[in-house]
Structure formats: C-alpha cells, structure tokens
Amino acid sequence: MSDDKEVIAQLGGATKVAQLLGYSIQRVQNWTVRGIPAQVKVDHPDLFLQHALARAAQTLTDDTGLKRRKDDILHADHLS
Template identity: 45%
Template sequence: MNTPHPDKAVIDALGGPAEVARRLNLDPKNGVQRVHNWTTRGIPPAVRLENLDIFGPSSQTAPAEGQVA
C-alpha cells in the first residue's frame, strides 16, 4: 500500500478525485484515475501552476518567510 502524499488533503478538500477531475476538464474515463494517482504521487508541478485558481500556491513552491518571490 502506498503512503498518502500531502496533496491528498488538498484533493480531498476540493471534493475528491472525481470533483478535481471535473474542475480540470479531464476526460471522465481516465481523469478520475489520474487525479487519484496524485494522492500518492503528488499533484504534478505543471498542473498545479497551470491551475492556481483551483489549487492555490503550493507550500513547496511558495517563498520562505522573509524571502521575495
């Protein structure tokens, strides 16, 4: 069994893999599985950056306190 990635909490807060796939306009046939895979692998950085309106900034990509972006 795979260990959940911290992004699982983000996906769950957005309504789960089916809802995230719908918001991203992913193919209904494969999109839910794709998003579900992110619960163990993490949301791909390119997907996160292209959809900041959905995911918001990542704590991994945000500047540290006191630093300028």
C-alpha cells in the same frame, strides 16, 4: 505527497477535481499517491494556490517560538 492528497480531498475528492480540470478520475486518483504535478498546480492557481498559501500561513502561525522571538526583537528595537 500527503499534502496533495489532503488538497484533493478538500476540493471534493478525485472525481470532483477531475471534473473541474477535465481529466480522468484515474489520473487525479494517481495524484493522491504520486503527488499533483507541479505544472498542473501552475496551470490552475485558482485551485491550488489558495491551499499552498493557507499551509504557509498555518506553518507560520504554528511556529509560536519564531513569532515570540520576532516580537521580542521588535520590542527590543523600540527600547533602544
């Protein structure tokens, strides 16, 4: 859920997100503790999908061991 809290902060905070979505500030503030409901994320991909994709890309980038193994496998395939 800390990821959702970070997303809300990156979007400008609970007040800004509430204004963007037409919800009460208290409702959005609760999401910083309980998490953003999945249906809200699905209903507003313009706000939430970009953050999910950025997190996924960062995870792949951070896993240098996986990237190295993949590169080694690709290189070995070219040698055969």
